[in-house]
Amino acid sequence: MPAEALTVPLWRRIDAWLTQPRSARSVVVWLSVYLALVANWPLWSELARIGGAPSVYLPTVALMTLLTICATVALLALSAWTRWMKPLWLVVVVVAAGAEHFMLSYHAVMDPSMLANAMQTDLHEARDLMSWRLLLRVLLVTALPAWVLWRMRIPPMGLLSQAWRNALLLLAALALAAGGALAMNRQLAPLMRNNVHLRYMINPPASLYSASAVALRPVFAHSRKLIPVTGGAALGASYAAQARPPLFLLVVGETARADHFGLNGYARDTTPQLAARKVLSWRDVHSCGTNTLASVPCMFSPLGKAGFEKRKDDYENLMDVLQAAGLAVFWIDNQPGGCKGVCDRIPHAFAADALDPAMKSALCDGDECLDDALLKDLDRRLAALPAERRSRGVVLAMHQMGSHGPAYYKRSSADTKRFLPECKTNALAECSHAELVNAFDNSIAYTDRFLGQAIDWLQAQSGRYDPALLYLSDHGESLGEYGLFLHGVPYGFAPEVQKHIPMVMWFGPHMRERGGLSQACMAAGLDQPLTHDNLYHTVLGLMDVKSPSYQVGLDALASCRGPVHDRGGDSRPTTSSPWALAPADRTPHSVASR
Structure with a gap:
């Protein structure tokens, strides 16, 4: 090396x-190579x-490193053209850094269902996932490649x-x-077959x-049409001589675990x-x-899990059928992400819409409110429903914020925080397991109080209505079991706690008495x-709504009902019915999938 070169600072060289x-x-x-070594x-x-x-x-680590490098090279080879690709390459690095953070912090996997759910998350929900830890990790991973990409010269070359x-x-x-892969197929094949989640941890591919x-699915999907299921919907015999109309409150919870309900034996x-x-x-x-995104439309569908996941078109749902039968229906949402299409064809509103400024200041952080907001001004909402429909019966649906993570501490009010100390950050790795469980249990205690107040409101309506809730x-939630946090693990290998619900x-x-x-x-x-x-069939049975889509075998209360009113359906789907999409799969999926 020439002597004069030694006098040049290292960074300049x-x-x-x-x-x-x-x-x-x-x-x-x-x-x-860099991403395979740093972001995996x-x-x-x-x-x-x-x-x-x-x-x-x-x-196996060595082989997976090779496969990760090859997969990334294969993807990026499609962009290996000119220096104008540098911004795209930097975006890939940022994506890889962000994915690594969420996989490390919450043990999430980057499968299409997780990405689809993330794309439906609005700014208020996404804010809970932001942290200095995320920013620091992204900076650490992207700083070097950003500088290198900025300084590298890529001369132009002919297109061919x-x-x-x-x-x-x-x-x-x-x-x-x-x-x-062929050289180590004996080790690789059983590993990937028995641990499907590994394929969604190869970062960034x-x-x-x-x-x-997720982004291209709408482009290649066929034009989905809405299949009606409301034909034949009508009110049953119990409405002919009713003393009072029914008032049914259906509360859709969020991220609650059955094993953290004291009612179910929790310590x-x-x-x-x-x-x-x-x-x-x-x-x-x-x-x-x-x-x-997966559960809420599915639970209101007449198709059941198997049929819903195989459907090629959209179908009307439980709320449509109740409305078509002549009942007054209304959906109140406290999730910024909304009802996922379930309430599109019925009257609906957000909980925050009815709050006066003082109440909104007390219950809300921006547009994200405690679930008590759902119970405010309910009398006015009830009175505003069409009088003719209201005289037949009312179904109110409420969609909670519930125990939505990772900011569990935001899901309970100060007077319901009985389990302390609680985790007070959305960076769950910074909290002990006990603090994390305390924060989650406080959110369950808050839901308990919320439901108690909802029942009290219903009881206050007993002079005019026959109430039920x-x-x-x-879905459920992981709180560190098996190293997993939050939810969204693909259903086939998701842990029990993400599927077992109250x-x-x-x-x-x-x-x-009305339902016998x-x-x-x-x-x-x-x-x-x-x-x-x-859910679909139990609600139709309870509300005595006739429908060809009703199946008595899926009505959880049918066996405890007195003389069973004909709901207009059958325990077996027929091939002529739109909800008989997969007759062989109509067994409740808890039996088949667990």
């Missing part, structure tokens, strides 16, 4: 080396956990020359990946694939208000999905296995 002309393909290879710690950790001894998992070189790079990456799948008394009101609590209920959550019912005495329901029979059946599949 590095900068001079970086600014030498390089092809876009060399940048792509360098970037792929969750994958390496999971492989180590699964593999046991280092002698077992280290070869660039194209065949890019194609060669793509083929070489695929061939190397195929060779490595998994994130890019899932995001693309902590998180549900004293519900216990005092002698509610019925079913102990073996499972959700349709592990995130709101049904509460069930959309379901609670309360009946005013007249409503129970035996209290003793219902109490004796609280351990029967139920799922979201049962």
Whole structure:
């Protein structure tokens, strides 16, 4: 090295080396190696956990590193053209850094359902996921490649020359990946077959694939039409001589776990208000999905989980049928993400819309409110419903904020925080497990008080209505079990705690008599296995609404009803019915999927 070169500062020598002309393909290879080594710690950790001894998992880690590099090179080879691709490459680095943060912090996986749910999250929900830890990790991962990409020179090249070189790079990456996979197929095949989630932890290919799948799905999907299921909907015989119309409150919970309800045997008394009101609590209920986007439309559908997931078109839902039968229906939402299409064709509003400024200041942080906002001004909302429909009966649906994470501490008011100290940050890794559980249990205690107040309001209407309440959550939550946090793990290998949900019912005495329901029979059946599949038919049965879509075999209360009114359906779907999309799959999915 010339003597004068030694006098040049090291950083200038590095900068001079970086600014030498390089092809876009060399940048792509360098970037792929960097991301494989820096942005895949969750994958390496999971492989180590699964593999046991280092002698077992280290070869697998080496192979997965090779496959990750090859997959990233293959993807980025499509962009290896000119220096104008630098912003796109930097975006890929930022995506990889963000994905690594969420996988490390919450043990999420970047599958299409997770990305679809994330894309439906609004700014208020997304704010709870933001933290200095996220910003720091993104800066640490992106700082070096950002500087390198800025300084690297990529000279122009002819289109044809660039194209065949890019194609060669793509083929070489695929061939190397195929060779490595074949060489270790004996170890790799069972690993990936038994641990499907690993394929969604390969960063950034998994994130890019899932995001693309969600973004492009509407482009390639056929034009979905709305299939009606309201034909034949009518009120049953009980309405002909009713002394009072029914008033049914259906509360859709959020992220509540059945095993954290004191009613279900949890060691902590998180549900004293519900216990005092002698509610019925079913102990073996499972959700349709592990995130709101999947569960809420599914639970209101006549298709059940299997049919809903196979559908090619959209279908009307439970709320449409109740409205078509002639009842007054209304949906009140306290989730910024809304009702996921369930309330599109019925009257609906957000809880915050009815609040006066003082109440909004007390209950809300921006547009995100405590669930008490759902109960404010209910008398006015009830009186505003059409009088003719109201005289027949009313169904109010409420969609809670519930125990939505990771900011569990925001889901309870100061006077319901009985379990202390609680985790007071959305960076869950900064809290002990006990603090995290305390914050979550406080949110359950708050839901308990909310439901108690809802029941009290219903009882106050008993002079004019026959009231009842049904509460069930959309899905559960992981609180660190198996190293997982939050929810949204693909259903097939999601832990039980993300699928096992609470379901609670309360009946005013007249409503129970109206339906000929035996209290003793219902109490004796609280351990029967139920799922979201049962909601549609149970509500139609309880409200005595006739519909060809009703199936008595999925009505959770049918066996406890006196002389059964004909609801206009059957226990078996027929091939001529739109909801008979998958006759072989109509068994409640808790039996088949657990």
